[in-house]
Amino acid sequence: MRQHISFNLNGRPVSMDVGAHEDAVDVLRRRNLFGARESCGQGLCGCCTIKVDGVPVSGCLTLGLKLDGAEVETVEGLEREGVLDIVQQAFIDAGAFQCGFCTPGFVMMASDLLARVEAPTDEQIKDHLAGNLCRCAAYPEIIAAVRAAAEKRSAHAQV
Amino acid sequence: MSVETMNRNEGKNQPEVGRDVPRLESRRKVTGRADYVHNLSVPGMLHAKVFRSTVPHGRILSIDTSEALDAPGVHYVLTGEDIRAMFPHPYYGPAFHDQPVLALDKVRYVGEPVAVVLAEDPFAAADAVQMIVADYEELEPVYDEVEAVTSPVVVHDVLKPAGTFPDLKHLHGKRDTNVALDYQLRRGDCDAAFSAAAHVFEHEFRSQPVMHVPLEPMVSLAVPDHDRLTIHTASQSPSFVRMEIARLLGWPENRVRVMVPHLGGGFGAKLYIKLEALVACAALIARAPVKLSLTMEEQFYTITKHASTFRIKTGVDADGRITARRCEVYWNGGAYADIGPRVTQKSGFTAPGPYDIENVSIDSYALYTNRPPAGALRGFGIPQLVWAYESQADIIARELGQDPVEFRRRNLLRNGRPQATGTIMESAAIHEVLETVVERLEWAKPFDRGSGPVRRGRAIAIGFKASIAPTTSVAIVTVAADGSASLSISTVDMGQGSDTAMAQIVAETLGIPTEEVTVVHPDTDTTPYDMATLGSRSTFHTGNAVKRAAEDARERLARLAEEAGMPAQDSYAPAEVFRKRYGMQAGTVTGTGSYIPEYRSPDEDGQSPKVTPYWMIGATGVELEVDTETGHVHVTRMVNAVDCGTPLNPKIVEAQISGAAIMQFGFTMSEEMHFDAGQVTNASFADYKIPGIHDIPPLMDEYIVDAVQSGGPFGAKGVGESATFGVSPSIAGAIEDAVGVRLTELPLTPEKVLRAIRAAAGDPLED
Ligand code: FES
Ligand code: FES
Numbered sequence: 001m002r003q004h005i006s007f008n009l010n011g012r013p014v015s016m017d018v019g020a021h022e023d024a025v026d027v028l029r030r031r032n033l034f035g036a037r038e039s040c041g042q043g044l045c046g047c048c049t050i051k052v053d054g055v056p057v058s059g060c061l062t063l064g065l066k067l068d069g070a071e072v073e074t075v076e077g078l079e080r081e082g083v084l085d086i087v088q089q090a091f092i093d094a095g096a097f098q099c100g101f102c103t104p105g106f107v108m109m110a111s112d113l114l115a116r117v118e119a120p121t122d123e124q125i126k127d128h129l130a131g132n133l134c135r136c137a138a139y140p141e142i143i144a145a146v147r148a149a150a151e152k153r154s155a156h157a158q159v
Numbered sequence: 160m161s162v163e164t165m166n167r168n169e170g171k172n173q174p175e176v177g178r179d180v181p182r183l184e185s186r187r188k189v190t191g192r193a194d195y196v197h198n199l200s201v202p203g204m205l206h207a208k209v210f211r212s213t214v215p216h217g218r219i220l221s222i223d224t225s226e227a228l229d230a231p232g233v234h235y236v237l238t239g240e241d242i243r244a245m246f247p248h249p250y251y252g253p254a255f256h257d258q259p260v261l262a263l264d265k266v267r268y269v270g271e272p273v274a275v276v277l278a279e280d281p282f283a284a285a286d287a288v289q290m291i292v293a294d295y296e297e298l299e300p301v302y303d304e305v306e307a308v309t310s311p312v313v314v315h316d317v318l319k320p321a322g323t324f325p326d327l328k329h330l331h332g333k334r335d336t337n338v339a340l341d342y343q344l345r346r347g348d349c350d351a352a353f354s355a356a357a358h359v360f361e362h363e364f365r366s367q368p369v370m371h372v373p374l375e376p377m378v379s380l381a382v383p384d385h386d387r388l389t390i391h392t393a394s395q396s397p398s399f400v401r402m403e404i405a406r407l408l409g410w411p412e413n414r415v416r417v418m419v420p421h422l423g424g425g426f427g428a429k430l431y432i433k434l435e436a437l438v439a440c441a442a443l444i445a446r447a448p449v450k451l452s453l454t455m456e457e458q459f460y461t462i463t464k465h466a467s468t469f470r471i472k473t474g475v476d477a478d479g480r481i482t483a484r485r486c487e488v489y490w491n492g493g494a495y496a497d498i499g500p501r502v503t504q505k506s507g508f509t510a511p512g513p514y515d516i517e518n519v520s521i522d523s524y525a526l527y528t529n530r531p532p533a534g535a536l537r538g539f540g541i542p543q544l545v546w547a548y549e550s551q552a553d554i555i556a557r558e559l560g561q562d563p564v565e566f567r568r569r570n571l572l573r574n575g576r577p578q579a580t581g582t583i584m585e586s587a588a589i590h591e592v593l594e595t596v597v598e599r600l601e602w603a604k605p606f607d608r609g610s611g612p613v614r615r616g617r618a619i620a621i622g623f624k625a626s627i628a629p630t631t632s633v634a635i636v637t638v639a640a641d642g643s644a645s646l647s648i649s650t651v652d653m654g655q656g657s658d659t660a661m662a663q664i665v666a667e668t669l670g671i672p673t674e675e676v677t678v679v680h681p682d683t684d685t686t687p688y689d690m691a692t693l694g695s696r697s698t699f700h701t702g703n704a705v706k707r708a709a710e711d712a713r714e715r716l717a718r719l720a721e722e723a724g725m726p727a728q729d730s731y732a733p734a735e736v737f738r739k740r741y742g743m744q745a746g747t748v749t750g751t752g753s754y755i756p757e758y759r760s761p762d763e764d765g766q767s768p769k770v771t772p773y774w775m776i777g778a779t780g781v782e783l784e785v786d787t788e789t790g791h792v793h794v795t796r797m798v799n800a801v802d803c804g805t806p807l808n809p810k811i812v813e814a815q816i817s818g819a820a821i822m823q824f825g826f827t828m829s830e831e832m833h834f835d836a837g838q839v840t841n842a843s844f845a846d847y848k849i850p851g852i853h854d855i856p857p858l859m860d861e862y863i864v865d866a867v868q869s870g871g872p873f874g875a876k877g878v879g880e881s882a883t884f885g886v887s888p889s890i891a892g893a894i895e896d897a898v899g900v901r902l903t904e905l906p907l908t909p910e911k912v913l914r915a916i917r918a919a920a921g922d923p924l925e926d
Contacts, residue, residue, distance in 0.1 A: 021282055034198040035191020039374040039423075040455045044844035047374055075191040088189040092181050095810050098818060099654030100188030101374040101423030107189055126852045133844065135374050135424050136654050137821035139852045140859055141814055 005068035010077030024059035035075035035104040046132030049105040075104035094145035098136035175667040179810035194420035207451040208284035210274040212266035215837025217295030226290040232283030255496040267494035270460025300529035304491035314527035340500035340525040344765025347518030352483030356474030364547035375423020379434040381442035396691035422653035427535035459842035464536035466491040469547035483518035497534035506540030512548035545622030549888035588802035595800035600780040616897025621778035622884030625771035627694040629758035633687035634708040642733035649689035656811035668709035695877025702872035707752025779885030790913025803878035804868030816861040819882035
């Protein structure tokens with residue numbers, strides 16, 4: 001069974017046929033977006049994190065058909081006109097990844113946190129990223145990156 | 160003793176090497192645009208799904224694939240016999256040619272690939288797999304590595320060593336044994352030394368089976384093209400894949416092309432042949448591209464880390480000097496040897512630990528059992544050994560009433576002294592690594608062990624490793640007419656940062672910024688041979704090859720300048736040389752370099768003047784709290800120090816140190832594959848707990864001791880595994896320091912801690 005759906009993908013309208021068995025990661029792959037990627041396939045690792053109507057979800061547990069009419073954001077949408085988002089840049093500066101497979105998920109959750117909390121504590125950072133796994137264990141650098149991004153943002157805000 | 164440690168900002172003399180260059184592919188990784196095989200698809204591609212054995216040991220009676228073949232979207236359903244009909248000897252493996260592409264005649268573990276469905280989409284393939292029915296005559300299984308030595312159950316009727324390793328030759332054609340390798344070392348006279356010793360200690364330590372779980376599950380795609388075959392694969396060893404697939408097909412190597420983009424983690428899981436033989440055979444039979452992507456669950460059926468049993472007997476004189484040590488190590492290799500025999504031998508070199516011991520006897524056995532195959536996992540067996548010898552070091556020190564650090568200081572090897580293999584220690588900052596941890600943990604200060612239900616403890620452990628020798632790396636540096644340089648190597652950047660570090664070597668040698676060097680990813684059509692990306696060998700081996708290739712390019716540029724009639728000088732602007740020589744922006748300069756370290760095979764007593772080109776050293780110190788009412792252990796502080804020579808990129812090295820330590824922390828505290836009748840029962844992150852962001856010790860410090868590796872490129876050597884060594888024994892030691900109970904089996908779960916506490920209090924928990 002396939003159904004035609006329309007949604008906004010990183011701010012642009014798209015429409016496509018989606019099978020009932022496809023999840024959001026499958027759908028995005030067909031749009032050549034590979035940043036949200038399936039690893040555990042069970043909602044346990046966060047590698048497939050995307051935002052649907054502003055809420056971060058596991059793409060591997062989200063039916064493709066559910067994207068119909070939604071505002072969908074992926075890691076690819078964070079970069080604006082060739083300029084990296086503050087979190088992405090902070091991840092580079094802090095060296096907050098090794099293999100990079102988990103990175104889009106962490107970046108999505110970290111930017112979600114910064115959208116909600118002005119100056120997150122380390123405990124808040126950890127809580128917000130607790131659903132994301134990194135087998136390379138870049139956790140110390142990830143925490144440092146999020147902290148740095150928050151500081152940089154508040155420095156910008158004060159200028 | 161004062162210790163000089165270098166932290167990342169204290170600067171290095173050379174501008175490119177030693178600089179904290181961010182990973183070259185950083186931007187791709189944070190934007191989700193890095194290439195992984197995971198992302199790849201090609202037109203006309205079929206999706207493979209594997210049907211797996213449900214019994215641990217059995218003869219295959221029949222496999223009924225008819226219903227699956229009729230399912231919608233299914234093109235082929237292949238069994239081992241279909242493979243054998245086309246490829247007469249469909250067995251592979253780096254040490255033994257023992258692993259069939261799909262099970263033949265027998266199945267040897269639950270989860271072994273028995274048949275494969277090729278279908279138009281992955282869902283159709285997965286549905287069809289459910290329709291396959293296999294019948295087995297079940298055989299008695301053997302699971303335990305020690306039982307496997309004497310068990311009447313034999314996993315392989317006959318041993319089939321690959322022939323590439325001279326030390327496996329004597330095993331050829333051997334029947335009725337599960338022993339795939341018996342490594343031994345004899346030095347001095349252990350028996351006499353034990354009789355003369357003031358104290359003799361005997362213990363047994365066990366480690367559990369675990370899995371690497373790279374977040375990008377194993378994936379391979381084979382694309383046939385007339386008389387050639389291209390394999391895109393998430394592999395740490397593209398050169399080996401090409402050689403082994405060519406051998407399997409009976410083709411010359413140049414008809415097989417292996418390409419590897421970025422890897423979503425490896426840790427040893429993606430070495431040698433994993434899915435490549437299956438997709439290659441299937442693609443050639445189907446005459447269509449075939450992609451196989453494993454699920455997270457299926458990774459647990461593919462490769463694991465050896466469970467081990469280590470019996471260690473140590474004689475000590477009245478002053479606390481170790482006079483003799485006997486090591487018996489049993490490695491649970493599972494159903495297929497993979498690289499297990501190499502783990503058994505190479506780790507055997509250092510089984511008695513980094514101590515100066517006159518009398519040593521080592522027996523290390525690789526065993527076949529009816530479990531998923533075991534291979535290399537970040538440390539090549541060393542973490543299992545350090546777990547045992549450093550646990551015992553603490554036990555001995557405690558019994559002798561000595562400070563555990565003093566006990567180690569007294570016994571540690573020094574440069575210039577022979578190690579157990581007879582190889583003389585050099586460029587090994589063992590003492591410096593220990594003293595760094597001692598100092599940073601403030602060992603000399605009084606330590607509050609607490610009172611009440613939560614007790615505190617601390618401990619330090621140190622380990623070392625011989626590199627995997629003799630192995631070859633080759634590199635090509637190409638300078639284009641505009642002066643830009645690219646580096647071709649078959650070393651795989653799986654996250655450890657080799658692309659960046661190697662580019663730094665090129666940049667340093669050619670006098671250009673690292674950011675301007677392009678690293679060509681492994682493509683065996685163009686990138687030269689590299690043995691494999693494993694065992695922390697790349698920095699030293701590939702690094703030396705890259706340095707030589709860059710030097711060669713530099714010399715060729717100078718010659719070109721001479722031909723162009725330019726005055727001799729130290730360095731040239733390459734673009735200008737090309738323009739002068741060819742009259743326009745034209746030409747190419749190619750420099751090549753290769754490297755193989757000196758190595759001498761051990762004799763029958765395991766003695767050799769050169770078993771390794773360098774030693775890797777790592778130590779860990781921890782402070783922790785034990786809740787005596789729940790058995791819960793909270794590591795509050797962890798200090799790791801390594802000798803990695805002079806780091807090429809200190810910041811990436813620090814991330815390697817903490818990453819390795821945290822991974823081993825998972826293997827110490829929570830990770831364990833559980834089995835029921837041979838079936839893995841927790842093959843999911845829901846039931847197999849790897850460290851998350853909340854689990855890491857709140858205080859973690861990484862130190863790189865000031866050191867220079869002789870013969871290393873710019874004084875560097877590998878570091879990817881070093882910080883795993885001391886983690887498990889330091890935590891077990893700190894638990895004993897806190898609550899007086901000693902655990903000898905990993906992992907150190909709250910249940911085990913609580914049981915031990917209650918047993919020691921004479922109030923054991925019920926089973
Ligand atoms: S792949 Fe979706 S949470 Fe792991
Ligand atoms: S960087 Fe490799 S899993 Fe996180």
